[in-house]
Amino acid sequence: MRNPTRRDFLIGTTALAGAAAVSGPAFSNAPQQFDLVIRGGEVIDPSQKLRGIRDVGIRYGQIAAVESSIDPSLAKRSIDAKGKLVTPGLVDLHTHIYAYGSSFGVPPDELTQYSATTTYVSAGDAGANNFSSFRRQIVSQSRARVFAFVNISVIGLTGFPVGETINIKYADADATARTIAENQDIVLGAKVRESIAIVGENGIEPLKRAIEAVELSGTKGRVMCHIGDAPGDLQVLVNQLRPGDILTHPYSSLGNNSVQNGKVLPALLEAKKRGVIIDVGHGAGSFNFDIAEAAIQQGLTFDTISSDISTASGNTPSRPYFPWVLSKFLALGFSLEDVIAAATIKPATIIGKVPKLGTLQVGAPGDVSILELIEGPVQLLDTANNPRTGKAYLKAVLTVREGVANGPPYQLPFTVN
Ligand SMILES: [Zn+2]
Structure with missing residues (x-):
C-alpha cells in the first residue's frame, strides 16, 4: 500500500464522511436505552484485556454496555465503526x-x-x-x-x-x-x-x-x-x-x-x-x-x-x-x-482523578477514540529525520467525549461536559 501523504494525514474530519457512517436520532416512542451506540468496531481495551468486535453503548455520558451486539432500536444515535478500531479515549x-x-x-x-x-x-x-x-x-x-x-x-x-x-x-x-x-x-x-x-x-x-x-x-x-x-x-x-x-x-x-x-x-x-x-x-x-x-x-x-x-x-x-x-x-x-x-x-x-478513565468498562466516562489501522509499508521519521518502515499506521477517525461525538451525530440538545 502507498505511503500516506501529508494531505492524507491532515484530512481530519473530512475522513469522517467516508470512514465512519453516522445516523441521526430515530424518532419513535420506544424507550431508548442508549444515547449513542458505536457499532461493529474492533474494540481494544487493554484495561480488561479485551479485543474483539463489539458494540459500545453509552448512556448519560457513561459506558453502559459493551456487547457483541446491541439492538439498533435501543440506540438514539449510532456510529458505524465497522472496519475501525474502537479504544478508550x-x-x-x-x-x-x-x-x-x-x-x-x-x-x-x-x-x-x-x-x-x-x-x-x-x-x-x-x-x-x-x-x-x-x-x-x-x-x-x-x-x-x-x-x-x-x-x-x-x-x-x-x-x-x-x-x-x-x-x-x-x-x-x-x-x-x-x-x-x-x-x-x-x-x-x-x-x-x-x-x-x-x-x-x-x-x-x-x-x-x-x-x-x-x-x-x-x-x-x-x-x-x-x-x-x-x-x-x-x-x-x-x-x-x-x-x-x-x-x-x-x-x-x-x-x-x-x-x-x-x-x-x-x-x-x-x-x-x-x-x-x-x-x-x-x-x-x-x-x-x-x-x-x-x-x-x-x-x-x-x-x-x-x-x-x-x-x-x-x-x-x-x-x-x-x-x-x-x-x-x-x-x-x-x-x-x-x-x-x-x-x-x-x-x-x-x-488518577477520574474513576475508570482510560477504560471502556461499564460505568467509565463515555470517552472513546475511533481509529483506522491502515496496513501496508509506511515510512515514519524520528525527530532527527531518520526513517523507519512500519507495517501499518494509525489514523484518527472520530472521538467521543462523555457520549458526545466531536462532529456528527450531534447531541440533541447539544451539551458537552
Ligand atoms: Zn513538552
Missing part, C-alpha cells in the same frame, strides 16, 4: 495546549481531529502567574478533558525563546505550591525543563524547587521532569526524582541524555526500578529510533507514550500527532495492545 500525558497564552500551545479542540485524543495533559504551559487564565480560557472552554502540570517558573512557557528558568527568581516554589493546591481538581503536580538552554547557570536548582513545590502543596503531586542536553551530571539530576515522578524525553538524541556511548546510564535504570515513570514525550527533538531501541533493549522501557505536540513540534517532518507517534512504536515491534495501553489506561491511572 486516548490520553496524552504530555501536550502543549495553552493556545493564545503561551508560546507554543495548540487549541486542544482543533487538535482532536488529528490526535484522536479525549484527554490532554498540559505539560507546564502555565505557571503560577498565568494558571488562572489557562484554567478559564482553555480548561473551561475545551470540549476535551484537560489536566495540567504547573510550571515551576511563574511565567510558564511565555518566555520563549528565553528559557523560563534562566532567571532563577522565576522558579518560585511557594507560588507554585499555592497554585497546585488551589487547582487540585485538574493539577497533577509541577513541571520543570532541565536542559542547559532553559536553565542556564542554574543547574538542577529548578528541579529541586519543583520537588519542593509539590511537597509544600500537600497534594502528593508529581514532578514531571524534562531531560535532554541536561546541565551537569545527568545521573545526579535523575537521582533527585522520587517514586511516582515522571521523567519525559528518555529517547532523545540531544546530548547528555539517557543513552551515552550506546549504554543507558545506570541512574536511569535505578530510577525506573524505584518507580519513576518513563514518558516518551516525542516532541520536536526528543525521539530517536536508534536511541529508543537501545534504551528499551537495556531495560529503559516506557510506561506512557505521549506526543509533546505543540505549534513547534507539529510543524516538523516527524509530525508528532498522537496516532502517528503510536504508529512509530508499532514500527518498533510493540503490539497494538501495548501501544494502546500506553495511551489509555496507563496515563489515566497516573492522572
Whole structure:
C-alpha cells in the first residue's frame, strides 16, 4: 500500500464522511436505552484485556454496555465503526495546549481531529502567574478533558525563546505550591525543563524547587521532569526524582541524555526500578529510533507514550500527532495492545482523578477514540529525520467525549461536559 501523504494525514474530519457512517436520532416512542451506540468496531481495551468486535453503548455520558451486539432500536444515535478500531479515549500525558497564552500551545479542540485524543495533559504551559487564565480560557472552554502540570517558573512557557528558568527568581516554589493546591481538581503536580538552554547557570536548582513545590502543596503531586542536553551530571539530576515522578524525553538524541556511548546510564535504570515513570514525550527533538531501541533493549522501557505536540513540534517532518507517534512504536515491534495501553489506561491511572478513565468498562466516562489501522509499508521519521518502515499506521477517525461525538451525530440538545 502507498505511503500516506501529508494531505492524507491532515484530512481530519473530512475522513469522517467516508470512514465512519453516522445516523441521526430515530424518532419513535420506544424507550431508548442508549444515547449513542458505536457499532461493529474492533474494540481494544487493554484495561480488561479485551479485543474483539463489539458494540459500545453509552448512556448519560457513561459506558453502559459493551456487547457483541446491541439492538439498533435501543440506540438514539449510532456510529458505524465497522472496519475501525474502537479504544478508550486516548490520553496524552504530555501536550502543549495553552493556545493564545503561551508560546507554543495548540487549541486542544482543533487538535482532536488529528490526535484522536479525549484527554490532554498540559505539560507546564502555565505557571503560577498565568494558571488562572489557562484554567478559564482553555480548561473551561475545551470540549476535551484537560489536566495540567504547573510550571515551576511563574511565567510558564511565555518566555520563549528565553528559557523560563534562566532567571532563577522565576522558579518560585511557594507560588507554585499555592497554585497546585488551589487547582487540585485538574493539577497533577509541577513541571520543570532541565536542559542547559532553559536553565542556564542554574543547574538542577529548578528541579529541586519543583520537588519542593509539590511537597509544600500537600497534594502528593508529581514532578514531571524534562531531560535532554541536561546541565551537569545527568545521573545526579535523575537521582533527585522520587517514586511516582515522571521523567519525559528518555529517547532523545540531544546530548547528555539517557543513552551515552550506546549504554543507558545506570541512574536511569535505578530510577525506573524505584518507580519513576518513563514518558516518551516525542516532541520536536526528543525521539530517536536508534536511541529508543537501545534504551528499551537495556531495560529503559516506557510506561506512557505521549506526543509533546505543540505549534513547534507539529510543524516538523516527524509530525508528532498522537496516532502517528503510536504508529512509530508499532514500527518498533510493540503490539497494538501495548501501544494502546500506553495511551489509555496507563496515563489515566497516573492522572488518577477520574474513576475508570482510560477504560471502556461499564460505568467509565463515555470517552472513546475511533481509529483506522491502515496496513501496508509506511515510512515514519524520528525527530532527527531518520526513517523507519512500519507495517501499518494509525489514523484518527472520530472521538467521543462523555457520549458526545466531536462532529456528527450531534447531541440533541447539544451539551458537552
Ligand atoms: Zn513538552
